Amino acid sequence: MDLEQLRAFIAVVEAGSYLGAARALNTSRTTLRRHVASLEAHAGVLLLENVRQGVLPTEAGQVLAKKGRGMMQEAAALLASIREVGNAPSGTLRIILPVGLPPHVLTPLFAAVRGAYPKLHFHCRFSNDPLGETLTDFDIAVHFGEDAPEGHWISHVVLRVREWLIAGRTYLERRGTPRTIEDLKQHELFAWQAPGEDGCVWRTRKGAPFTVQPALVATDIHFIRHCCIAGLGIGLVPDALLTDPGLGPDALVPVLPDMVGQERPVRISVPAVLSEIPKVKWVLEHLRASMGHLHQGAEGGRRRPDAAVSPGATARAAGPGGGG
Secondary structure: OOHHHHHHHHHHHHHOOHHHHHHHHOOOHHHHHHHHHHHHHHHOOOOEEEEOOEEEEOHHHHHHHHHHHHHHHHHHHHHHHHHHOOOOOOEEEEEEEEOOOOHHHHHHHHHHHHHHOOOEEEEEEEEOOHHHOOHHHOOEEEEEOOOOOOOOEEEEEEEEEEEEEEEEHHHHHHHOOOOOOHHHHHOOEEEEOOOOOOOOEEEEOOOOEEEOOOOEEEOOHHHHHHHHHOOOOEEEEEEOOEOOOOOOOOOEEEEOOOOEOEEEEEEEEEEHHHOOOHHHHHHHHHHHHHHHHHHHHHHHOOOOHHHOOOOOOHHHOOOOOEOO
16 A cells, blocks of 8 residues: 555545645645545545535545554654664653553652663653554553553553552541442442543452442542542552552551452553564563562562451551552
């Protein structure tokens, strides 16, 4: 497929007219029409249809536009990075992360990678949906997900975090500790919303869904944790089981750990076209190893579920650690 023809077609679709696309690409409408006509000839189907306001993609054109945007992004990312092949990691590595990862989890990871590659600089950005961002805007994505992303990706599960209910000890002493899932209706509930999921639908440890009415739904894990630390309610969040700096082990305690929650895989994904670039390939391996060690350390200090809060026994409970 001719990338210039594809570029012209996508520009027309996004602009809704040949005139708008010509202005955006600083070219002539005649050139764009020729590119689109050639693309339609190769495809053997009509890709655009004229309407009163301009042009609209046909059903086939919609499919091509959706897939074609990804192809254009991959091509742009590849051309921008091939000059680094064969060199030691340097320049700027762009990493996109899910909103709400606590700083005390990220800091040791950054220190480890920065120490290994001192010539490399980092640009980290947070997103509610890391994989929903434009491919040309990042090199590595860290995200939650059981399945690898669709399309051309290199993707690895680097650790699994426990998603469960947590609450501040002061809240439970004031409002009481839930004994059953039904008891949750009498409490202030806070829900983390994963990309593409409904924050009002929670799951039992056996995987059965049930519906709640949270007082707060947020994409930021850390925000929900701090609401729980402040004694405002009970939150469902992923938890890396690392103690929050400045807090004692009893600041937060698990609630109904044998009844509510699941494991959340944490993945590192890289567009396949970038996987052999030194700054991506080497740092990816380093991150995988560092996150694995971090998880093993947390697993070593994992509490048994029977250490969780039970009615009348809040003083004996041990608290969960930092969000994952």
